[in-house]
Amino acid sequence: MKNILLITSSPRGEASYSTQVATRLAQDLDGNLVVRDVASHALPSIGEAFVHASYTPEANRTAEQKSALELSDTLIAEVKAADVIVIGAAMINFGMPANLKTWVDLIxxxxxxxxxxxxxxxxxxxxKIAKLVIAAGGVYSSGPMSAMNHLEPALRTNLGFIGITDVETIWIEGVAYGPEATEQALSAAKEKAAKIALAA
Ligand SMILES: Cc1cc2nc3c(=O)[nH]c(=O)nc-3n(C[C@H](O)[C@H](O)[C@H](O)COP(=O)(O)O)c2cc1C
Structure with a gap:
């Protein structure tokens, strides 16, 4: 059985489309599921203690430095244990939610x-395989607003930097363009997610 890690990060709670579709996908992948909701259980931003500890060789770390890395160690262990990582992300001010960036910083x-x-x-x-489920008010996957998409390329860069290069994106975009556009975007995303789950 595969290990699935689900990261959800939208600040919109139950109204979130990315959380809804990412959760459904993670469940449909039918493995051992670990959920990390970085929106409702916010992670502490990295600071001086974290940076100093992480650049101190492991053998020389003080107890305090080890404890400054504990959460990061746990989050990294979750990533290492996963076969598939599903990340739900809301487009917030053209980028990823701050809490998701903190997760990236910690891993x-x-x-x-x-x-x-x-x-x-x-x-x-x-x-590892990563599936990104991204919801946005505008349309960024193509067209004039794609230059303002500082979410998906950033996430792909961050994941690629640590070795996760098999990355696929499910967009739920244009949700600011009214209920019909939202319904269309949602159903296309759900369909794509269901196909991914079936093929897994
Ligand atoms: C604080 C805030 C900032 C937002 N910034 C953007 C933005 O920069 N570009 C955009 O297209 N949509 C933006 N939106 C709209 C969201 O991307 C949209 O509501 C999307 O559905 C959020 O994802 P979710 O449904 O998973 O919460 C913003 C929404 C909020 C609440």
Whole structure:
């Protein structure tokens, strides 16, 4: 049985389309499901203690430094244990929700999830599949607003940097254009998610 990690991050609670579709997809993948809702259980932003601890060699870390990395260690363990990572993300001010960025910050650790080798950066988390479910008021997957899409490319860069390169996106976009557009976007997204689950 596969291990599925579901990350949800919309600040819109039960009204969230990305949470709704991502949750359904994660459930339909029919594996051992671990859920990390970074919106309702906000993660602490990284700070000086985290940065100093993460750049101190493991063997030299004080008890305090180890504890500054505990949450990051847990989140990284969740990622490492997963075969498929489903990420629900709301487009907020043209980027990802701050809490999702904090999750990214906490799982991006030099020497743990990436390293710099002779040929540059190398991601250490390999063999994973990621599915992004992104909801947005506007339309960004193509057309004039695509240059303002600072969510999907950022998330792909961040995941790729730690070695997760098999990434597919399900868009629920144009939800600001009225109920009909929303209904259409939602049903197309649900259909795509169902196909992904069937093929898995
Ligand atoms: C605080 C806030 C900021 C938003 N910023 C944007 C934005 O920059 N671009 C956009 O297209 N939609 C924006 N929206 C609309 C959301 O992307 C849209 O409501 C989407 O459905 C949110 O995802 P969710 O349904 O998973 O919560 C914003 C919504 C909120 C609440």
């Amino acid at each position: 991006s650790r030099s020497g743990v999830t990436f390293k710099y080798g002779e040929s540059g950066p190398e991601g250490l988390i390999t063999g």
